[in-house]
Amino acid sequence: MRMPETALPLVARGLGFSAGGTALLREIDLVLEAGPPTLIIGPNGAGKSLLLRLLHGLLQPGAGWVRWQGRAAPRAAMVFQRPVLLRRSVRANAAFPLPLAGIPAADRGLRVAEALALVGLTDLADRPARRLSGGEQQRLALARAAALRPEVLFLDEPCASLDPAATAAAEYIIQTISRQGCKIIMSTHDLGQARRLAGEVIFLHQGRVCEHAAAPQFFQAPSTPQAAAFLNGELLW
Amino acid sequence: MRQQAGRRLDRGRRAGHPATVPDIATALAAAFGLITEGDRAVLSIVTLSLQVSFLAVALAALVGLPLGAFLAVARFPGRRPLIIAGNALMGLPPVVVGLLVYLLLSRSGPLGGWGLLFSPGAMVVAQVVLITPILATLSREVLEGLWEEYGEQLRSFGATPRLAVPTLLWDGRFSLLTVLLAGFGRASAEVGAVMIVGGNIEGHTRVMTTAIALETSKGDLPLALALGMVLMTIVLAVNAAAQLLRDLAQRRQG
Ligand SMILES: Nc1ncnc2c1ncn2[C@@H]1O[C@H](COP(=O)(O)OP(=O)(O)O)[C@@H](O)[C@H]1O
Ligand SMILES: [Mg+2]
Numbered sequence: 001m002r003m004p005e006t007a008l009p010l011v012a013r014g015l016g017f018s019a020g021g022t023a024l025l026r027e028i029d030l031v032l033e034a035g036p037p038t039l040i041i042g043p044n045g046a047g048k049s050l051l052l053r054l055l056h057g058l059l060q061p062g063a064g065w066v067r068w069q070g071r072a073a074p075r076a077a078m079v080f081q082r083p084v085l086l087r088r089s090v091r092a093n094a095a096f097p098l099p100l101a102g103i104p105a106a107d108r109g110l111r112v113a114e115a116l117a118l119v120g121l122t123d124l125a126d127r128p129a130r131r132l133s134g135g136e137q138q139r140l141a142l143a144r145a146a147a148l149r150p151e152v153l154f155l156d157e158p159c160a161s162l163d164p165a166a167t168a169a170a171e172y173i174i175q176t177i178s179r180q181g182c183k184i185i186m187s188t189h190d191l192g193q194a195r196r197l198a199g200e201v202i203f204l205h206q207g208r209v210c211e212h213a214a215a216p217q218f219f220q221a222p223s224t225p226q227a228a229a230f231l232n233g234e235l236l237w
Numbered sequence: 238m239r240q241q242a243g244r245r246l247d248r249g250r251r252a253g254h255p256a257t258v259p260d261i262a263t264a265l266a267a268a269f270g271l272i273t274e275g276d277r278a279v280l281s282i283v284t285l286s287l288q289v290s291f292l293a294v295a296l297a298a299l300v301g302l303p304l305g306a307f308l309a310v311a312r313f314p315g316r317r318p319l320i321i322a323g324n325a326l327m328g329l330p331p332v333v334v335g336l337l338v339y340l341l342l343s344r345s346g347p348l349g350g351w352g353l354l355f356s357p358g359a360m361v362v363a364q365v366v367l368i369t370p371i372l373a374t375l376s377r378e379v380l381e382g383l384w385e386e387y388g389e390q391l392r393s394f395g396a397t398p399r400l401a402v403p404t405l406l407w408d409g410r411f412s413l414l415t416v417l418l419a420g421f422g423r424a425s426a427e428v429g430a431v432m433i434v435g436g437n438i439e440g441h442t443r444v445m446t447t448a449i450a451l452e453t454s455k456g457d458l459p460l461a462l463a464l465g466m467v468l469m470t471i472v473l474a475v476n477a478a479a480q481l482l483r484d485l486a487q488r489r490q491g
Contacts, residue, residue, distance in 0.1 A: 058389055077393065084390035087408045087490045096404075097394035128490045 007074035007151055008034045008183060010055060014064030017050055025050055025207045028064070034151075036199020037174070037184035039215075041191070043230065046204040048187035049156050052078070055185065056154045075101070078154040082161065083141035085129040090121055093129045094144045101148050115147035119173050135166025142173050146182075153177060155186035159193065171196060191231065195219060203227045267459030268466060278440075279460070283467050286444040289357055290425040293364030294372075294417055301372030301420075302413060306405045308373070309380035310388070311398040320377065326370035331363075335433030338363040342434065355436040360444070363430040368420040375416040380405045383412075411486045414479045422472055 015028035025047045032038055032055075040048050053059040055066055056078050068074040077097075086093050094112045103111065116122045119139040124132065129140055138158055145153055155174065159167040174197065178184045188194055194201060198215040205226045211218060222228045271279050308320060340346050342354040342362065353359040383405055391401050406413065428446040435442035437451060445468045452461040 053389075056393060058392055078390075080390065084387055086387070086404070100395045100400065130490055 005070070005072035006034060007068040007070040007072045008032065009069050010066070010074075010152065010185075011069050012055065012064065012066045015051075015054060015061050015066060016063030017047075017054060017059065018062050023207060025054070028209050030202070030209065030212065032152075032183070032185060034181075034183050037178050037186060037197050038200050038202060039194045039198035040185070040187040040202045040204055041189065041194050041230070042204035042210075044189060047207045048189075048204055049081075051204065052154050052156050052185065052187055072151075074152070075148065075150045076152040076154060077145035077148045077150040078156070079138075079141045079145050079158050081157040083137045085132075085137055085140060087130060088128070089125065090116070090127050090129050090132070090140055091125040093140055094147050097144060097148055103148075111147045111149070115143040118146055118176060119143040120169075133166075135162050135169060138162060138166065138170055139173060142170065142177070146173075146177055150182060152183045152185060155184065157187050157189065159188070159190070167193070191233075203230065205230070261458075264458040264462050268463035271459060271463040272467065276463070279463055279467070281440065282443055282445055282448050282464060283471075285357060285442075286425060286446075286468075287471070289360045289431070289444060290364060290421060293361045293368065293424050294421045296361065297365045297369040297372050297420060297424075298417060301369045302376050302406055302416075303402055304369075305373040305376030305378075305416075306380050306402040306409075307398065308377045309384050309405065310401045320374075323370045323374040323377070327374050329367065329370070330429070331367060331427045332429035332433065334367050335363055335430035338366060338430065338434050354434060355438060355442060357435070357442055359434040360431040360442060363434045364424040364427065367427060367430055368424050371423060372416055372420045375419055376409075376413055379412045379416060380409050383409050411483045411490075414483055418476060418479050421475060425468065425472060 010030075010032040012028050012030040015025060015030075016023065017025040028051065040051060042048055050059065054061055056076055057066065058078070086096060088096070091112060094115050095108055098108045098111060099105075113122070116125055119142055121136065121140055121143060124136065129137070132140060142158070158174070159170050162170060171193065174184060174186070178197075184197070186197070188197075195215070198218075200214050201211070201218040202209055203211040203218065203222075203224075203226070210224050211222060211227050213223070218227070219231065222231055308316060308323075338359065339354065341348045342351065342359050343349055344354070351358075353362065384401070387401070387405070387408070391404065396404065426446065428450055431437075431442075431444055432447045432450070435444070435447065437443050437447040443451075445464045449461045449464050449468070452458070452464070
């Protein structure tokens with residue numbers, strides 16, 4: 001059997017980013033392979049959002065590089081902490097990025113329908129997107145990303161402003177997308193969420209990768225005192 | 238029509254208003270008369286004014302709005318100077334614009350071949366020059382806020398600045414209505430430029446503002462007042478309609 005063409009692994013070497021003379025991310029070396037979700041965890045201000053933006057190419061690194069080392073062209077999407085919805089209908093939002101991604105017009109309708117069904121927004125397809133509740137808005141942002149059928153989906157604390165029920169719904173959607181073969185790379189400061197979703201964990205502390213390990217290993221036997229303290233719920237700054 | 242207004246004033250004087258310069262009440266009454274009767278001259282002046290200003294806004298929008306949107310999203314050397322130039326051009330005195338357009342369109346000027354001078358077309362050109370910088374600058378300001386919100390997500394979708402322009406224009410459509418309104422207000426209220434390039438020719442290039450200026454200086458206050466009232470009503474009505482539309486859309490889109 002022939003392996004499908006892939007853009008992974010996503011590799012970062014000596015990655016650094018600074019602003020105003022302050023180093024915010026330092027000497028980050030990562031190899032991200034296809035497989036179960038990678039969760040980037042760490043306290044507020046650790047640099048999780050910056051790292052995701054660098055990996056996705058939204059920011060230019062100050063040092064080092066990020067590269068897709070597979071043979072295929074990368075297909076990546078990103079969902080932000082606060083969903084960015086256009087002033088259009090739910091359906092139009094889900095369809096918006098498809099032409100930019102070169103999806104033929106004939107395929108777009110089906111993709112949108114499937115994505116809206118995945119997140120349970122089929123019945124609200126004609127509503128103005130920005131009139132949805134917070135949870136529905138984030139589900140729409142997930143649907144819009146899913147419609148692209150990306151190989152990698154970056155998620156920056158997608159549940160940070162959601163209530164427990166909406167969080168559960170979003171996690172279920174993320175797991176479904178992951179099972180369909182999409183590589184999830186997601187940040188969170190919620191340890192419980194990391195335990196529920198992670199295949200592997202990147203623990204970020206003060207702009208450095210403190211640990212990068214398989215989830216069971218990280219949660220049972222963290223190898224650094226900083227990670228142990230974070231797991232114990234001690235605040236880290 | 239001048240005679241008509243004159244007759245009305247005579248009637249006013251006979252009714253016991255002693256004045257070579259008629260008093261305001263009489264002039265107002267006569268002005269209302271001109272409007273309610275649908276005086277042909279008034280009607281043609283109003284129609285021409287609206288045609289010129291609407292056309293000028295439409296043409297200026299075709300250039301100004303995409304330019305403003307592009308300046309809101311693109312970062313390139315020369316962007317700052319362009320923005321500063323736009324701001325400066327916003328304050329151009331209309332008479333200076335009139336003079337420049339006059340020179341361009343005059344028989345010996347570079348665009349003399351168009352044969353537009355002293356025609357409604359020349360007035361459209363002058364108003365377009367006058368309001369394009371306004372539309373570009375105001376739309377840039379409005380859309381910069383929208384880009385701040387949309388920018389990262391659109392870049393994540395792979396949208397280049399050029400591809401982002403239509404998205405910003407569509408999603409900012411209700412705020413841009415206010416921008417168009419500012420352009421329309423400026424175009425329809427302006428006297429100097431259209432006076433110079435149009436020539437204020439009766440029945441040909443006479444618009445509300447130039448007619449008001451002329452009739453006032455000649456002492457035909459009823460006609461001036463009638464046109465003034467129509468001008469004010471139009472500007473207020475257009476503003477109110479746009480505001481209403483905006484509120485309605487805001488409530489719908491959230
Ligand atoms: N564009 C920027 N300029 C300057 N400082 C920034 C910028 N973006 C983020 N930071 C700072 O970098 C640090 C890491 O930010 P962030 O990646 O958002 O952290 P996290 O997502 O882990 O909470 C924070 O101290 C933040 O204030
Ligand atoms: Mg963050």
